[in-house]
Amino acid sequence: MIELHLMKLRARDEISAEEEAAIRGAVADVREVRADTVIARAGELIDVSTILLSGIACRHKDLRNGSRQITELHVPGDYMDLHSFTLKRLDHDVLALTDCRFAVVPHARLREITETHPHLTRVYWFATNLDAAIHREWELSLGRRTALARVAHLFCELQVRLGIVGLASKTEYELPLTQTDLAESLGLTSVHVNRTLKELRERGLAEFRGGVVHILDPERLAAAGEFNPAYLYLERLPR
Amino acid sequence: MIELHLMKLRARDEISAEEEAAIRGAVADVREVRADTVIARAGELIDVSTILLSGIACRHKDLRNGSRQITELHVPGDYMDLHSFTLKRLDHDVLALTDCRFAVVPHARLREITETHPHLTRVYWFATNLDAAIHREWELSLGRRTALARVAHLFCELQVRLGIVGLASKTEYELPLTQTDLAESLGLTSVHVNRTLKELRERGLAEFRGGVVHILDPERLAAAGEFNPAYLYLERLPR
DNA sequence: CGGTTGTTTGATAGGCCTCAAAGTCAGTGG
DNA sequence: CCACTGACTTTGAGGCCTATCAAACAACCG
Numbered sequence: 001m002i003e004l005h006l007m008k009l010r011a012r013d014e015i016s017a018e019e020e021a022a023i024r025g026a027v028a029d030v031r032e033v034r035a036d037t038v039i040a041r042a043g044e045l046i047d048v049s050t051i052l053l054s055g056i057a058c059r060h061k062d063l064r065n066g067s068r069q070i071t072e073l074h075v076p077g078d079y080m081d082l083h084s085f086t087l088k089r090l091d092h093d094v095l096a097l098t099d100c101r102f103a104v105v106p107h108a109r110l111r112e113i114t115e116t117h118p119h120l121t122r123v124y125w126f127a128t129n130l131d132a133a134i135h136r137e138w139e140l141s142l143g144r145r146t147a148l149a150r151v152a153h154l155f156c157e158l159q160v161r162l163g164i165v166g167l168a169s170k171t172e173y174e175l176p177l178t179q180t181d182l183a184e185s186l187g188l189t190s191v192h193v194n195r196t197l198k199e200l201r202e203r204g205l206a207e208f209r210g211g212v213v214h215i216l217d218p219e220r221l222a223a224a225g226e227f228n229p230a231y232l233y234l235e236r237l238p239r
Numbered sequence: 240m241i242e243l244h245l246m247k248l249r250a251r252d253e254i255s256a257e258e259e260a261a262i263r264g265a266v267a268d269v270r271e272v273r274a275d276t277v278i279a280r281a282g283e284l285i286d287v288s289t290i291l292l293s294g295i296a297c298r299h300k301d302l303r304n305g306s307r308q309i310t311e312l313h314v315p316g317d318y319m320d321l322h323s324f325t326l327k328r329l330d331h332d333v334l335a336l337t338d339c340r341f342a343v344v345p346h347a348r349l350r351e352i353t354e355t356h357p358h359l360t361r362v363y364w365f366a367t368n369l370d371a372a373i374h375r376e377w378e379l380s381l382g383r384r385t386a387l388a389r390v391a392h393l394f395c396e397l398q399v400r401l402g403i404v405g406l407a408s409k410t411e412y413e414l415p416l417t418q419t420d421l422a423e424s425l426g427l428t429s430v431h432v433n434r435t436l437k438e439l440r441e442r443g444l445a446e447f448r449g450g451v452v453h454i455l456d457p458e459r460l461a462a463a464g465e466f467n468p469a470y471l472y473l474e475r476l477p478r
Numbered sequence: 479c480g481g482t483t484g485t486t487t488g489a490t491a492g493g494c495c496t497c498a499a500a501g502t503c504a505g506t507g508g
Numbered sequence: 509c510c511a512c513t514g515a516c517t518t519t520g521a522g523g524c525c526t527a528t529c530a531a532a533c534a535a536c537c538g
Contacts, residue, residue, distance in 0.1 A: 043469060061379045063465055069382040071375040083372075086365035086478045091372045091470035114357045122353055125364050126325035132367065133322075133330045135374035136310040140300045142381035143308040143426030147526070178484060187382030192526055194486060226302055230282060231330035239325045386494070417516065431494055433518060479537100486533070494525085501518070508511085 002027065002103055004077035004165040005051050009123055011164050012130075013239045019120045026109040027051075032101045039080065039102065040094040046084045047107045052076050055100030056177060059092045060184065070185040072134055073097075073158070077165040083128045085110045098176045122239045133231045142187040145226070147196045150186045152225030155206050155213050160229050170218060176211035200224075241266065241342055243316035243404040244290050248362055250403050251369075252478045258359045265348040266290075271340045278319065278341065279333040285323045286346045291315050294339030295416060298331045299423065309424040311373055312336075312397065316404040322367045324349045337415045358478070365478045372470045381426040384464070386435045389425045391464030394445050394452050399468050409457060415450035439463075 002024065009015050015023070030053070033039060039050060039057060057074040059081075071092060074080050080094050085107050114121045137157070141150045158175060162168035179197070183190040200206045205221045207214040215221055241263065248254050254262070269292070272278065278289060278296060296313040298320075310331060313319050319333050324346050353360045376396070380389045397414060401407035418436070422429040439445045444460045446453040454460055 059375065061375060063379070063383050067383045069379045071378045083368040086361050087368050087372070087472060088476050088478070089469075089472075091472075092375055111361075114361055118353045118360075121357075121360060121364075122325050122350075125360075125367070128364070128371065129322040129326050129367055132371035132374055133326070135371055135378060136298065136300060136331055139310045139374060139377055139381055140302070140308045142378055144302050144306045179486095180484080189527055190485085191487090191528080195526095198486085230328075233326060233328075233330075237327050239327070418518095419516080428495055429517085430496080430519090434494090437518085482535100482537085484533105484535080486531100488530085488532100489528100490530105491528070492525105493527085494523105496521100496523080498520085499518100500520100502516080504513105504515090506511105506513080508509100 001030070001053065002051055002077075004053070004167075005079070005103075007165050008077040009127070011236070012126065012233055013123055013236055015120075015123065019117060019123075022113055022117055022120060026105045026113065027103045028106050028109070029104040030101060031104060032099070033096050035096055035098050035100075037096045037100075038093050039096055039100070040084065040090055042090050042093050045089055046081070049082050049085055049105050049107065049110065050080050050094070051103040051105065052078050052080050053101040053103060055096060055098040056175070057094060057096050057098075057100055057102075058181075058185070059094055061092045068184045069187065070181070071138065072131060073185060075158070075161050075165065076167065079124075079127055082110075082124060083131070097181055119239070126233075126239045130233055133233065137231045138185075147186070147188055147192055148199060149225045150188070151182070151193065151196050151200060152205060152221050153227050154182070154186060154225075155208075155215065156222050156225055156227035156229075157232070158213070159215060160232055160234070164234075171215045173213055174211060175208070175213045179208075182208075240269070240292065241290055241316075243292070243406075244318070244342075246404050247316040248366070250475070251365065251472055252362055252475055254359075254362065258356060258362075261352055261356055261359060265344045265352065266342045267345050267348070268343040269340060270343060272335050272338070274335055274337045274339075276335045276339075277332050278335055278339070279323065279329055281329050281332050284328055285320070288321050288324055288344050288346065288349065289319050289333070290342040290344065291317050291319050292340040292342060294335060294337040295414070296333060296335050296337075296339055296341075297420075297424070298333055300331045307423045308426065309420070310377065311370060312424060314397070314400050314404065315406065318363075318366055321349075321363060322370070336420055361478045365472075369472055372472065376470045377424075386425070386427055386431055387438060388464045389427070390421070390432065390435050390439060391444060391460050392466050393421070393425060393464075394447075394454065395461050395464055395466035395468075396471070397452070398454060398457075399471055399473070403473075410454045412452055413450060414447070414452045418447075421447075 180190040183193045419429040
């Protein structure tokens with residue numbers, strides 16, 4: 001059930017059997033929602049966090065004129081709002097972009113973990129710091145990368161993140177998003193995303209059709225996006 | 240010495256006398272560097288974190304073509320790289336933008352805190368989550384706000400953050416940065432920042448001269464940047 | 479099979495970038 | 509005290525990347 005979550009954690013550190021039990025024991029509920037459902041709303045006091053089990057979700061913030069910025073995409077295994085445990089409120093919505101299943105973990109149980117499992121606490125602290133590292137990389141994309149490089153970079157990032165939980169091969173993975181979703185992640189318009197996808201295709205770098213990403217030339221795609229996975233912290237170290 | 244750091248923490252939660260002692264006891268050293276010095280380098284294994292005592296510093300990431308994106312500005316009282324405690328390496332440089340003084344805290348002492356002070360651990364976890372919230376707000380700026388709104392928003396953010404530690408009044412604060420520094424924070428060129436500052440001045444919203452920000456009309460400036468300080472979590476809550 | 483959602487293409491516009499040079503100012507040294 | 513220097517700011521001209529507006533096209537669905 002939360003196997004993918006454990007895979008993600010174990011890609012970065014060792015998780016003991018006892019810690020695994022604590023993680024499993026923290027889950028109070030599993031829920032399913034349809035695409036377009038708000039899973040956690042900005043501004044409200046929150047007392048649970050959620051682990052994505054299947055589907056794609058996002059964190060987003062909107063401007064008054066209706067334009068939307070997705071600040072991170074969530075893949076299965078991700079804690080979508082672990083940071084609400086200490087923040088108490090969110091500064092963004094968490095939105096299901098596809099139908100989603102997720103586990104619900106009461107903050108009270110996370111608090112117990114911080115009182116009794118220092119190492120697991122650090123592992124979860126790490127997990128939120130990893131989210132922040134992704135935010136920083138996206139700031140670089142949004143601030144400095146061209147449209148083509150942004151798309152290329154995102155496709156590389158998702159290949160790695162989905163690969164960790166067994167949902168991507170080297171060259172292919174499902175990504176059931178619309179071009180508008182991509183645009184809102186990349187700080188572009190859907191029209192320009194469409195043209196940029198066309199260019200990626202014509203250059204033989206990657207294809208995006210029917211909710212599937214085909215990476216045609218991994219090396220050149222990574223080069224086009226200046227993708228360096230260091231910010232995803234793919235090493236097992238004691239945290 | 241780390242008074243400003245304590246002010247920042249106490250704006251968000253209560254810190255007991257014993258916790259304060261633990262915070263103070265964690266400091267191993269105080270150092271000073273000149274402007275343009277790298278305080279922590281991306282990619283290296285790190286075993287200390289640093290608290291900014293005076294000056295302005297930043298986190299930044301660069302592209303190969305030399306363009307730079309500052310992902311967060313640090314003001315006195317901020318932990319500049321508390322996240323390196325769990326990440327072990329940084330995905331970005333920490334750079335002094337002005338002459339800076341900072342306290343050095345070995346990770347070993349942070350680890351002791353996580354073993355013995357669960358509440359203080361959560362407070363520090365909160366602090367890194369606050370950094371992430373700032374990253375998200377900057378993603379929104381970089382992805383969706385106009386140049387004018389970006390500058391306006393940044394000036395509002397820094398007024399609040401410097402105000403918390405007593406370094407800003409409602410309408411004025413020192414910000415000894417160049418227009419190039421601002422450009423690298425805002426995803427713009429220095430030329431365009433210059434023109435945008437001119438427009439802010441002509442509209443009677445804010446002035447930036449000689450390293451000082453004058454907010455001429457706080458309400459209209461906040462409106463121009465669509466600034467809502469909720470993402471800075473200015474409420475004392477048990478974390 | 480009309481309605482809805484999402485994709486694709488075309489034409490035009492504009493915000494910001496690039497390149498270039500002049501202006502300002504503090505600091506330095508003769 | 510005044511050239512000289514270097515760092516930063518300011519302004520101008522032109523261009524490009526991406527946005528905007530619009531419409532055709534495709535795919536799915538009740």
